[in-house]
Amino acid sequence: MIRLFAALTIAIFASLPARAEVDITEVTSPGGITAWLVQEPSIPFMALELRFRGGASLDAPGKRGAINLMTGLLEEGAGDLDARAFARASEALAASFGYDVGDDSLSVSARFLTENREAAVDLLRKSIIEPTFEQSALDRVRAQVLTGLRSDTTDPDEIARETFDRLAYGEHPYGSNYRGTLDSVAALTRDDIVAAHRAVFAKDRLYVGAVGDITPEELGPLLDALLGALPEQGAPQPGPADILIEGGTTVVPFDTPQSVAIFGQPGIAQDDPDFFAARLLNQVLGAGGFESRLTTEVRVNRGLTYGVYSFLVPRDHAATLQGQVASSNDRIADAVSVIRDEWARAAEGVTQEELDAAKLFVTGAYPLRFDGNAPIARIMVGMQMLGLPIDYIATRNDKVEAVTLDDVKRVAGELLAPDDLHFVVVGQPEGLESSVAN
Amino acid sequence: MSRLRAALAGLALTVSPLALHAADDAVTSFTLDNGMQVVVVEDHRAPVLQHMVWYKAGSADEPAGASGVAHFLEHLMFKATDTLAEGEFSSTVSANGGRDNAFTSYDYTAYFQRVAADRLELMMRMEADRMRNINFTDENVRTERGVILEERNQRTDSNPRALLSEQMNAAQYANHRYGIPIIGWRHEMKELSMEDLRGFYDTYYHPNNAILVVSGDVTPQEVRTLAEQYYGVIPPKPDLVDRVRVAEPPQNVERRLIFRDARVAQEYVSRSYLAPERDPGNQETAAALTLLAEVLGGGQTSYLTEKLQFDQQKAVFSGAFYRGTSMDDATFDVVVVPAPGLSLEEAEEAMDVALAQFLEDGVDPDQLERIKYQLRASQIYERDNVDGIARRYGAALSVGLSVEDVQAWPDILQAVTEEDIMDAARMVLNRNASVTGWLTRPLAEEVN
Numbered sequence: 087m088i089r090l091f092a093a094l095t096i097a098i099f100a101s102l103p104a105r106a107e108v109d110i111t112e113v114t115s116p117g118g119i120t121a122w123l124v125q126e127p128s129i130p131f132m133a134l135e136l137r138f139r140g141g142a143s144l145d146a147p148g149k150r151g152a153i154n155l156m157t158g159l160l161e162e163g164a165g166d167l168d169a170r171a172f173a174r175a176s177e178a179l180a181a182s183f184g185y186d187v188g189d190d191s192l193s194v195s196a197r198f199l200t201e202n203r204e205a206a207v208d209l210l211r212k213s214i215i216e217p218t219f220e221q222s223a224l225d226r227v228r229a230q231v232l233t234g235l236r237s238d239t240t241d242p243d244e245i246a247r248e249t250f251d252r253l254a255y256g257e258h259p260y261g262s263n264y265r266g267t268l269d270s271v272a273a274l275t276r277d278d279i280v281a282a283h284r285a286v287f288a289k290d291r292l293y294v295g296a297v298g299d300i301t302p303e304e305l306g307p308l309l310d311a312l313l314g315a316l317p318e319q320g321a322p323q324p325g326p327a328d329i330l331i332e333g334g335t336t337v338v339p340f341d342t343p344q345s346v347a348i349f350g351q352p353g354i355a356q357d358d359p360d361f362f363a364a365r366l367l368n369q370v371l372g373a374g375g376f377e378s379r380l381t382t383e384v385r386v387n388r389g390l391t392y393g394v395y396s397f398l399v400p401r402d403h404a405a406t407l408q409g410q411v412a413s414s415n416d417r418i419a420d421a422v423s424v425i426r427d428e429w430a431r432a433a434e435g436v437t438q439e440e441l442d443a444a445k446l447f448v449t450g451a452y453p454l455r456f457d458g459n460a461p462i463a464r465i466m467v468g469m470q471m472l473g474l475p476i477d478y479i480a481t482r483n484d485k486v487e488a489v490t491l492d493d494v495k496r497v498a499g500e501l502l503a504p505d506d507l508h509f510v511v512v513g514q515p516e517g518l519e520s521s522v523a524n
Numbered sequence: 525m526s527r528l529r530a531a532l533a534g535l536a537l538t539v540s541p542l543a544l545h546a547a548d549d550a551v552t553s554f555t556l557d558n559g560m561q562v563v564v565v566e567d568h569r570a571p572v573l574q575h576m577v578w579y580k581a582g583s584a585d586e587p588a589g590a591s592g593v594a595h596f597l598e599h600l601m602f603k604a605t606d607t608l609a610e611g612e613f614s615s616t617v618s619a620n621g622g623r624d625n626a627f628t629s630y631d632y633t634a635y636f637q638r639v640a641a642d643r644l645e646l647m648m649r650m651e652a653d654r655m656r657n658i659n660f661t662d663e664n665v666r667t668e669r670g671v672i673l674e675e676r677n678q679r680t681d682s683n684p685r686a687l688l689s690e691q692m693n694a695a696q697y698a699n700h701r702y703g704i705p706i707i708g709w710r711h712e713m714k715e716l717s718m719e720d721l722r723g724f725y726d727t728y729y730h731p732n733n734a735i736l737v738v739s740g741d742v743t744p745q746e747v748r749t750l751a752e753q754y755y756g757v758i759p760p761k762p763d764l765v766d767r768v769r770v771a772e773p774p775q776n777v778e779r780r781l782i783f784r785d786a787r788v789a790q791e792y793v794s795r796s797y798l799a800p801e802r803d804p805g806n807q808e809t810a811a812a813l814t815l816l817a818e819v820l821g822g823g824q825t826s827y828l829t830e831k832l833q834f835d836q837q838k839a840v841f842s843g844a845f846y847r848g849t850s851m852d853d854a855t856f857d858v859v860v861v862p863a864p865g866l867s868l869e870e871a872e873e874a875m876d877v878a879l880a881q882f883l884e885d886g887v888d889p890d891q892l893e894r895i896k897y898q899l900r901a902s903q904i905y906e907r908d909n910v911d912g913i914a915r916r917y918g919a920a921l922s923v924g925l926s927v928e929d930v931q932a933w934p935d936i937l938q939a940v941t942e943e944d945i946m947d948a949a950r951m952v953l954n955r956n957a958s959v960t961g962w963l964t965r966p967l968a969e970e971v972n
Contacts, residue, residue, distance in 0.1 A: 128569065129907050170834060173824035177894040180901030199901055226833065229840045229863060233790050240789040242682060341786060344677035375623070376602065376614040386611065389670025392678050412678050443619055450621015454572050454638055458908045 108456060108479050110466060113296075115306040117314045121294035122466040122476065123305055126459055130200040132298025133459035136214075136313075137467045139291040141191040142264035143403070144321045145282070151266015152274055152282040155224070155231055157187040159279065162223040165212035169223050172213070181206040183213060189260055190402045191471070192286050195460060200299045207312050214287065215315045219279045228271060235268050242346040242512040249338055250331075250348045250408070250510045258327035260404055288320030289313070295466035297459040327404035333505045334521035335422075338512045345418040345513025349425065350408035351506040354497075356400040356472060363489045363497040364398060364407075369444035370436045371428065371502075372396025372409055377443065379428050384411065390421045407501065419517035422509055433502035435495035449483040548934075550910065551917065552744040553927045556751060558760040559732030563917045563927070564747045565739035567910040573740030574911045575647040576636040577655070578918040580735070581728035583708075584630040584701040584851070585767060590720045592708020595628040596672055597721050601635065602626075603664045605657040610664075613650050620646065630702055631851045632922035638911070641741040645750050652754040655729055660718050669716065676707050684785040684963060688794070692961045695779045696796050699770050700852060732760035735921045739914035767924075769852050772798070775957040782962045791964045792841075792861040793872045798957040799856040802848040802933075804925055810848035811936045812948035813856060817846040818895045819887055819945060820879075821858060825894070827885075828858070831878040838863050838874040851923045856952045868962045879953055887942040899937055 111123045126132075142153045161176070161183060162169040176183060181198035194214065198206035238244035248263055255261035265271070292313065296305055329352045354364045372380040372395050384394045396409035413421040436444075456462050456479075469478055511518055550566045583594045604610040617624040622639035637647050680686045690705050697703030707713070736755060738747050775798055802810040821828045821844025832839035841861040848854055858879070862871035906913055920930045 126569070129904060131904055131908075170825060170830070174890075174894065177823070177825060177898060180898045197905065199904065226837070226840075232864070233840045233861060236789040238789070240787045342682050344674070344682045346682075375618060375625075376611055377618055382611075385671055387667065389667035390674070392671055392675035412682075413674060414677055417674075443615065447618045447621055450619075450640065451623070452621070453570075453640065454621060454623070456570060457572055457911075460908075 108462065110476050110479075111302055112476055113302045113305050113309075115309040115314075117310040119289065119292070119294065119309040119313055121296050121305060121309055122470060123295075123300070123302060124297045124462055124466070125299075125301065126297055127299045129459075130299050131197060131459070132200070132203070132296060132300050133463045134194075134196045134198075135295040135460070135463035135467045136194040136196075137293045137471065138192045138286050138288070138320075139190065139293070139402070139471060140286060140320065140323050141187050141189060143189050143259040143324045144285045145259060145264070145266075146278070146285070146321075149270065149274065149278050149282070150262055151231070151264070151271040152278045153192070153286055154187055154265045155228060155271060155274055156219075156279045156282040156286070157185050157192060158227045158231065159219055159223055160185045160213045160217050162227055163218040163220045165216045165218070167212065168218075168220065169226075172209070175209050176206075179206050179209065181209065183210055185213075187264065189264055193467075195464070197460060203300075203308075207308055211312045211315075214313070217283065219276055219283070221276060224274075224276060224279060228274070231265060231271055232268060235263075235265060235271065238263075242340055242342055242344075245338055245340060246346050246348040246510050246512045249336060249512070250350060250508075253336065253508065253510065254329055254331040254350065254406060255327045255404060256330045258403065259324055260327050260401065284317070285321035287316055288318060289316050290319050292316070293467045293470040295463035295470070297463045297466075324403060329404055329406060331506075331508045333503075333507055335509045335511065335518060337515060337518055337520045338510065339514065340512045342513050344412050344414050345511050345515045346410075346412045347418065347422060347509050347511045348408060348410050349422075349507055349509040350399075350406050351503050351508065353398055353400060353405035353407040354501055355405045360493070360497045360500075361400070362486050363493040364501055366441060366444045366448060366486070366489055367432065367436065367494050367498050367501070368396055368398055368407065369448055370440045371432045379432065380409070380425060383424050383428055384421050388420070388424065390417050390424070394421070394425070415514045416516050418511060418513065418515045422511070422518065426504060426507065429502055429507055430504040433498050433504060435491070435498045438491050441489075441491055441494055445486055445489070449486050452483055548931045550907070551913065551927075551931075553917075554744070554748065556731065556756045558756055558758060560751070560755050561735040561921060562747060562751055563735065563737045563914070563921070564742065564744045565737070565910045565913045565917070566741075566743065567739065567907070568741050571641040571741045572638065573641045573644060573738060573742050574636055574638045574914055575644060575651065576634055576737040576739075576914060576918055577651050578632050578634040578735040578737065578922045579728055580631070580733050580767065580922050580924075581633055581724070582629050582631040582922075583704065583706040584769060585728065586701065586704075586724065587720075589712060590716060590724075591704045592672065592706075592713040593716055593720045593724050594633055595707055596668070596713070596716050597724050598626045598628045598633050598635075599668050599672060600660060600664055600721060601654055601658060603661070603668075604659050605653050606659065607653055607657070608650060613654065616646070616650065622647075628706055629919075630706060632919065634918060634922075644738065644742060644746070645754075648750050648754040652758060655731065655734070655755075656758060658725065660721055662718065665716075665718050665721065669713070672707070673710070673713060676710060676713065680705065680707060681710075684783065684788050687785070688781070688783040688961050688963045691781055691783060692794065692796055692959045695781055695959045696798060696855060698773055698775070700772050701769070702852065727765060730761035730764060731755055731758045733764055735918060737914045737918045739910040767851065772853060778955045779959040780961075781959065782964060784964055784966045786966050788963055788965050790861060791868055791962070792859060793868050793875065793960065793962055794857065794859045795875070795958055795960045796855040796857045797952050797954060799846060799848075799854050799952050801850040801852060801854045801923075802920075802925060802929070804929055807848075807929060807933060807936050808940075808944070809948060809951075811933070812940050812944040813846045813952060814848060814937065815892070815895060815940050816945050816948050816952070817844045817856065819891060820844040820882065820949075822895070825891060827882050827888075828860075828875070828878055831881070832860060832874055836874060838866055838871065840864075842875070849919050849923055849925070868964060872960065872962075883946070883949060883953070887945050889942060892942060892945070896938055899934065903934060
């Protein structure tokens, strides 16, 4: 069963930090596959989360988009089933299998009933181990991917994202869209897809979380049946990315009434000892809901936008601090100016009151994340990928509490660099121009 | 913890695999003396809860000329009251580790917070306060109007798909306010005044026009005690207005729209048909339409997907949608994104041929059985997400359905026959009550 807070005081503002406690068991299968398990027998189903480190960043040179397209093909024909037979089989079991890929990992999120667990696991196994990658399915799913990529070419958010990533990460895989380009995806062959599958799926990069109606004794054999046939090793991981972006502004002209901006600068890695100080700093700057400085100044006090945020992006091979805002073309320059001012002000540090409020939120919100079998399975996989200890959940809020005002002031001075902040603006912004040639 | 364990043991013993009503077992409802409805959905696995208040007032209840006022008011509900400073509501929720937000629809406006279970009293105290005590200021109205205009920019004006959808709704409803966007028409949003806001607030924000829905680690008795203390003391509005909505005239003209926009990268054809909604005590037709949408366009094995994507390869995407939880006539929607090289005209023809063929072929019984099995399973999966159950009840009660209607709905869905679905299809697929929209690029570009 899931147990979260051990104790909470009723007092409103003087409350102790909430403690999250989840009983995690490490299970190693007879075949040597390790998983973290939380037993939750009260509802007769389980959630299973698998993650393979590397994800789309393992695309071979010139094959951008291969791993994304491969991911989309996993449930489009496997073993003795074609795409339609596979879909009918999963519907008949009322099981759901989700396959997703990003810059750092490929994830498989499955949910199935206890009453047909064996059949569901066998079907899931087919999709992971024995996808057929039939040419007809490849062409059909490729057309869907190309449809999305064509839509991106006129989507201001996507244009801003692609431009920022290119400027920030250059030739590293992070510098391009993991879904590929219209040209690269059009050129992919079945051999490329088979190679992409071989690159990603291997035991040396596998992380597993399981939550639900299953015992450790049952989970071990399930893991071997599901994943035992995986090869030991996959493709090598890419190296670190240099962050190339410098301070300034890049305007991408686009005919739309509202400009979209993505802004950013170098960030901080998740395993950095100062990460929680940066997390709290960003909570004050731009992550908090209505309370952040950016929301207060840009939205509440001036009504310049519907939403403005900043967020830490600590990926495996590069860390950045980014933000996003949208304002009508005649007001985006004001929004950018206010954000630059707030960036400079936050570099001086925050107040004790702001830090206390940020700590209350960050510690209080933590236990609320453990609100269902699938979320808990995802959190456990994330912990394993970061190399966190199995008892981390109970100690995490103590690490947040230990951050001092001086820590935040020091980290703010080191991290926030107003002169290095770069804005990519897509639209017809009045009063903004590119500071450097694109 | 012993109480939690006992509750869990009870659940484990009473639930048999794929039994119906599994999700509803955790639901309790009652009404306060002042007329405020209360629904409690219990889940004691984690000490977390969600507190929601739903008002039976949405954009379709706005007075003519004041489109967007329901949503504008939702924004201003986060401003000051007599006892809460501006922004204090949300900052208090945040300081307690919680999240809060709100949403506005045609038929309802709802406010919610997700917090640790022992913070329920604080949430109720603040939510009850702002039910009657918001202080509007000219400054709030002016700056927040800027925010909602930017929200319209972001959600609608920057998005050709949203713009087409807005125009299709306007064409679908000749008389009813479902034809007017929830966020409002820009020219009316610009003119929304303090008086508009005050009028909507005073008309609708009363306990006897509201529903409290609490889900999570809480008992009905705890909710009742606190609700009586905070909400129960607010006097009901004696002359609460009935939500009398204007009716649509008979629809007997097919409408066609073409929206051309340079930002369109992927063309598609979309069609909406006027469709009946779930009515209290009479949900059978809506249930058949719900299953029709699944059978026709609900997933990889649906009829349109089979025909248009697999067999003929004329579409890269196809789907059918119906949301019957609505006060008045809803829509049944079909969309087809053509395969490369196919025109919208060809895509629409393929869609119509497939729909006509479906009326001859009928429902595949195996597919229907799979859909019904998935619906039964969803009752189990839903118990892992009681906030979802809470939203389902809140929305249904807000449009005038009863708790009994909500609890009968799974059985009604299971009872739908192939013949019911075909009857519903013949009824709803009426071109004379439809709007067909093409999203496409500007004419000039076609010359190139």
